Amino acid sequence: MQIRYYYLLLAALLTSLGVRAQTPTIEKHTEGMTKQDGYMPFYYDAKKGKIWLEISKLDTELLYYPTLAQGVGSNDIGLDRGRLGNEHIVKFQRSGPKILMVEPNYAYRALSDDPLERQAVAESFAQSVLWGFEVAAESGNRVLVELTPFLMQDAVNAAQAISRTKQGTFKMDASRSALFMDRTKNFPKNTEFETLITLTGDNPGGYLRSVVPSANAVTMHQHHSFVELPDDGYQTRAFDPRSGVNGIEFFDYASPVGDPLIKRYISRHRLQKKNPNAAVSEAVKPIIYYMDPGAPEPIRSALMEGTAWWNQAFEAAGYKNAFQVKLLPPDADPMDIRYNLIQWVHRSTRGWSYGGSISDPRTGEILKGKVTLGSLRVRQDFLIAQGLVAKYEEGKKVSDEMMALSLARLRQLAAHEVGHTLGLPHNYIASTNGRASVMDYPHPQVDIKSDGTLDLSDSYAKGIGSWDKIAINYAYREFPKGSNEKDSLSKIITDYLKIGEGFLTDQDARPAGSSHSKTHLWDGGRNAVDELDRVMKVRQIALDNFSEKKIPVGMPLATLQEVLVPMYLFHRYQVEAAAKVIGGVDYTYALRGDGQVAQKPVDGREQRRALQAVLASMQPEVLALPRPILALLPPRPFGFDGNSRELFSGRTGLTFDPLAPAEAATALTLSFVLHPQRASRLEAQKAVDPSLPGLSEVVDALVNQTWKRSSNSRSRSGSGDAYEAAVLRQTESMVVQELMNLASSEAASSAARSMAYFKLNQLKEWMQEQQVFPAEQDHAQLVYTLQKIDLFEKGDKEGMPNLKPNDAPDGSPIDPGQEWLEPFCGWK
Known part of the structure; x- marks a missing residue:
């Protein structure tokens, strides 16, 4: 038995040596291939359509993430051009003839100098092996693996997105997928690969059919990035819930028993002064954002102007020209990690713009900011302005106010989304403090002139807000050597509390049942109830002046409904804001000892005032459309969709349902x-x-x-009007x-x-x-x-089933739709 054992061992050894002897060198294996040097050298075999990756640093961590280079074009599916995937810290580890792509578990760590303490945590929680490769060749410490199978996968989970949005069951078709070498490149700090991926399936949904030429085959470009992780020169900064800065969190099992187990750092770009002790200094390396040249003028200039507002905040934090915006150079690749990018994206329907980022999961350092701006948003803003002030007359120039409002909104939008990529979340309480932040969601400010006409000149903010400067100051200020950073950061917060600034975000504003009386989306004014009263007056003026002149000559009259919808529902967000005062509880992110009031109910008189204002907005004389408007709305003509979610859904067939607008508003x-x-x-x-x-x-x-209201049917509407009585x-x-x-x-x-x-x-x-x-x-x-x-x-639900109200036309985001779906540079 012992002789047999040694015989088998010797045979295995000889076999192993034989295999090792047969492994060619990298130079031999890649003869005739095209090599691209850079961060991770790779070779392209054009005849076989394969990519071979050279790995010279085993057991060295790097950053990997996928993106969607060319999208599908449907906001509802969410597969947009430039969509970022999740970041993964990975390292290549060798096990015999195999190379494993391993992702360590950075959610659980031990920040300790003791290797055994770190090992105890690492061995307590699972890692992830993302892929396995066979060694095809090696030279010295360098190994060569075929990367093609890894690249040829649905890395952004597009098939799942299609399934999740009920657009069909799709899977990748390898025969219709290929490498895309035009966007496969190498750079000193990052290596980029792109593939053309085709998903095939049956029973495609309406969203897919509207944007794909042959909806059973969905082809997109997916991108893979391998990036060198930054050095250890970045200084983490403690997270504070009052600071208005996003962050990362992880479990640190090296924490003393009496300290919190969870560690939290803010997320920010690396920014350092050339002279740390100077009150104002240039940056060692400024933060530069690059504008997609695919955005047309005058939109491009408006977006660049709004983005540049952030330099005001960095100046307030002690920097000179530390934040810049430039046009993306012609030879630059948008996927290159070196370029913070503002990308102009087209979709078939309006939808969210968003700001995301690629960051170091270990520290929260933002490595690349990526803004996606939907091109249809500006058209929705123009439509709102059209309903408010347009007077289209043949041969006459239309008012410049509509385009001015649209461009003003784009400036604010660009600043808002770039703010996310700088590390800032939403601040929905800012609108009650004089437009204190571009990180709020602003409703257009429409003023009433002395002659009763509407004024759009102050529709949106014209610069960065006071809160934005506070948040950037907390995130990016560099304190002089010898300063106590903790005390200095605390002073930034106590100083803003003294002047009445505040911060509350998505969790406090988005839910329809939320309580805070000052924290809402798309609202305006210091007081929600007062602003509702004012907005209702603006709405009435818009409806009283609504006519066929709201659309250009030659357009079908039925398209007046597109303009009517945002005018009729002009009050929808302010109603929501006022409704939150009812049963309202105001609160803060108070810390022990900071002097803030933790929480208190809204005063009873204010709650009752809000109730009356909200009820006034749903009275029949308010909800009934003026009869001249009803006379202008014929059925949709041939070739024009009558089932659009941008229109009121009625119950009268092709004809416009006069009760549908009131039903939508009342349901909300x-x-x-x-x-x-x-x-x-x-x-x-x-x-x-x-x-x-x-x-x-x-x-x-x-x-x-x-x-x-009255038991007399002729006076139930308040005026004896049969239409109002029906409402x-x-x-x-x-x-x-x-x-x-x-x-x-x-x-x-x-x-x-x-x-x-x-x-x-x-x-x-x-x-x-x-x-x-x-x-x-x-x-x-x-x-x-x-x-x-x-x-x-009696519990008989079948006897008289619930008549579900028709959905209101899409509203949020007001200049555009789909909640809580907006991706932003949020908590990691």
Whole structure:
């Protein structure tokens, strides 16, 4: 047995030596191939269509990330040109004849000088092997592997994106995919590969069919980047939730038991002064952003101007010319890690612009900023301005105000998205402090002139905000040698708290049931209730002056609806802002000892004022369209889509449904007022402080303004107008349905559900006491609703199913759609 064992061992050794002897040198293996020197040398075999990668530094960490070089063109699917994939720190490790591409687990670390302590953590959590390669050749310490199979994969998970958006089941077709050598390049610090990837599948959805020539074959360009990690000269900076700067987090198991286990650093570019002790100094290496020359003029200049605003913030932080914007050079590759890029992207439908970044997962250092700006946003802004001030007349020049507003918005948009790539999240409380931040979502400011006409001259901010300077100061200021950085950073925050600046972000503003009275998207003004009153006046002026002159001569009259939608719903975001005052609780990101008030409910008088303002916005005389407008809206003509999500969805077939706009607006308002979280909060705050309004008071106000407005059918609308009476009946039905939804909502507290059920029962009893309404439509409404409530109480949902309101036309982002989908340089 022992002889046999040694025989097998000797055979294995001889075989191994034979294999090793047969492994050619890199020089021999790559004869006839085209070599590209650079960060990671590679060879291209044009005859076989293969790429061979030379690895000279095993066990050395580098950064790998995929991107989408050429997209699909549908905002809804999200596969945009320039889309960034996730960063991966990887290293190549050898195991016999195999090279493994290993991703260490940087979410769990030990920041310790003790190698055994670090090893204990590393061995406690899984790593990821992203790929395995066979050694094809080697020379000295250099090995050669075929990279082609790794490159020829769906690296950005495009097939998953298509499936997730219900556009079909697709998979990669290798026979229709290939290397794309025009964008496969090598640079001193990074190596770039590009592939043409085709996904094939069946039953493509409408989004795909609208943008792909043959929707069963979706071809895009995917890009792979291998980047040298930066040196250790970057200084991490502690994260503070009050600072308004994004960051990274990880578990540090070397932390003393009494200290937090999770470490947090902010995310920022590396920026250093030439003279650290000077109050103002030039940077050793300025931050430069490059503009996509594919953006046309005058749009390109507006985008570059808005981007350049950030230099104001860096000047306030002690730098001279440290932030610059230039046009991308003709010979530059947008995928090159050296270029922070602002990219102009086209889609078939309007959608989000966004700012992302590639950063070092170990430290939070931003290595490349990448902004994607959707080209259709400017057209939506122009459409809004068109509805507000346009007077198209044959032979006459149209107002310059519309293009001026559109360009003003583009400047703000560019600054906003670049801000994300500098490390800044949204700050949605800034609009209550005089446009303190470009990182807010701004609604266009429309003023009313003394003659009653509308003024767009102050539509958007014209520079960086006061908050933006504070956040950049926290992230990028370099303190003189000998300074205590922790104390200096703390002073930046305490100083801004003294002057009333503030920071609250997405988690506080996006949810429809959120509570803060000053933190909203697309709102304006210092006070949400006052601004709603003002916005309603602007809306009324826009509707009163709406005519066929809102579209150019020769356009189908039916296309007036595209212009009408943003005018009719001009108040939608301010209604949401005011609704959040109801049951509102204001709070801060307070730290112990910083003197901030942690949280307090909004004053009861302000809550009641907000309730009345919101209810006023859903009265029939407000929601009914002026009859001259109704007379201008024929069915859609041949060749013009009538099912666009940009239009009101009606129930009358081809003809314009006069009740559809009111249905959309009412559905939005009721979804805010009777949101399960808001209803639960109303009941909770009433229990703690009886002086505050509870859900009972809110529902009573709703019922009083609708069902109990008047029992006389001829005066139910306030004017005896039959159209307004029909709008009121529609609103009444929706109030009842929303109360039913709340009473059966698992997201609501038991107290809120009980109260909603009780109020439905009260309303039922009131209805039963009413005499027969003189108008047949009102009586029909009464009989139908009584039966519906009765069936609901019996649990018979099938007897009278829920009539779901038609969705409102797309709104957010106001100059564009799809939430919470906006990618930004967020928490890692």
